[in-house]
Amino acid sequence: MNNSKLEIICGVKISDISLIDNDAGIVFENGCSPSIYNKFTLSGINKRDEKILIGRKITKINEDAQEITMTLEGNFMITINMRDNAYSGPEALQLRIPGNPIVIWN
Numbered sequence: 001m002n003n004s005k006l007e008i009i010c011g012v013k014i015s016d017i018s019l020i021d022n023d024a025g026i027v028f029e030n031g032c033s034p035s036i037y038n039k040f041t042l043s044g045i046n047k048r049d050e051k052i053l054i055g056r057k058i059t060k061i062n063e064d065a066q067e068i069t070m071t072l073e074g075n076f077m078i079t080i081n082m083r084d085n086a087y088s089g090p091e092a093l094q095l096r097i098p099g100n101p102i103v104i105w106n
Helices: 005-009 047-053
Strands: 014-018 024-028 033-036 040-043 058-063 067-072 076-081 093-096 103-105
Touching: 005 058, 005 067, 005 093, 014 047
Parallel strands: none
Antiparallel strands: 014 024, 024 033, 033 093, 040 076, 058 067, 067 076, 093 103
16 A cells, blocks of 8 residues: 555545546545546546446555556546646645545645
8 A cells, every 4th residue: 555645535436527638526425526637547448438437436546756546446547647747737636535624736
């Protein structure tokens, strides 16, 4: 385990998703919602079929300085580029956790 703040969404089902470039959002059944502003890629799915991910759980999170990979049931993946050249602001990624301060990745 890499102690990512995103571990809070592991094992939780997606209840809504919008994979728009530079402003992607995912809502989970526990109320957590990451917003992705950096460039990201998808594996196993394309953006127009995003709704197929609703009801699926995040099974694994890998985070390092270069990228964050969220693996979902069905072997789908969302990989967020965390390199400086992928930055589009206002921040790279933010995570809203009900009852807690917003977590920001710059």
